[in-house]
Amino acid sequence: MEKLVAVAAIRVTEFDKIHQQAYRQTFLILLVGGLLAIGAVYVSFVFQGYQLAHSNLRRLERMRDILNKFVPSAVAQLLEREPSATLEKTEQDVTVMFLDIAGYTSLSAAMPRGQLNDLVERYFARFLDHIHRHGGDVTETAGDGLMALFRTNSPSVHPLETVRAALDIQQSANEMNSEGTSAYPLIRVNIGINSGLCLVGSTKIRGASGERWTFTATGLVTNIAARLCAQATGGEVLLGPDTAVRLGEGFQLEPLGERHFKNVTEPVRVFRLVRA
Secondary structure: OHHHHHHHHHHHHHHHHHHHHHHHHHHHHHHHHHHHHHHHHHHHHHHHHHHHHHHHHHHHHHHHHHHHOOOOHHHHHHHHHOOOOOOOOEEEEEEEEEEEEOOHHHHHHHOOHHHHHHHHHHHHHHHHHHHHHOOEEEEEEEOOEEEEEEOOOOOOOHHHHHHHHHHHHHHHHHHHHHHOOOOOOOOOEEEEEEEEEEEEEEEEEEEOOEEEEEEEEEOHHHHHHHHHHHHOOOOOEEEOHHHHHHHOOOOEEEEEEEEOOOOOOOOEEEEEEEEO
16 A cells, blocks of 8 residues: 555656646747747837838938939038038139020920920030039029039139030030931020139028028129120130130130120120130
């Protein structure tokens, strides 16, 4: 009898050990399963967060790419270097170019709007490349015309680069005229160039409905460049006196005498660029 009791006690002890072992294994399985479930949820949240962040980043990059097309490259580069820059106007020595397509008003009356827009974009795409290659920046566009600003640390360099850009633009216009079809009329590009001190920076226009900024150069030098462009005909490149003086040798200029411009007190000596 005592042996049976002893055997039973041993069996009970073994059963308790098995029970405890099973309990521990079950607990570990549940614990691991719970941790895996939590991990899966965490990974899911992380992945969703990554997808959202990636989507937002792509959207921001697309917005930046679009806005960069409206913002002069000089402004974009300045803000990349100094995000807190105020873009306030400072006096700088620059060369200003104005360009327009001769006879645009007649073209707009004779051509369908879509075809005219294609024509302007076709030519201006080439012109923009020349301006950028010579260190210029397009600050304003309006229909058939644009304004470009050339700035370097040397007052003798930016006039040279501006005139070289103008010559490249004229050459491109002639080449595209020869490549064109009957669908596109021949184009002549009038250009006015002037150099000197301008206020360069943001012009801020504030109104009840909001605020509008433009990055440009203002002052007498800019006004004269615009007047020169307006007086150019048949694809001329007209230069102001400061630009002409800084070019030195290497360019053939034709003096056109003094001209009086609207809102300019003193007469201005004008030169026509003949060739390099």
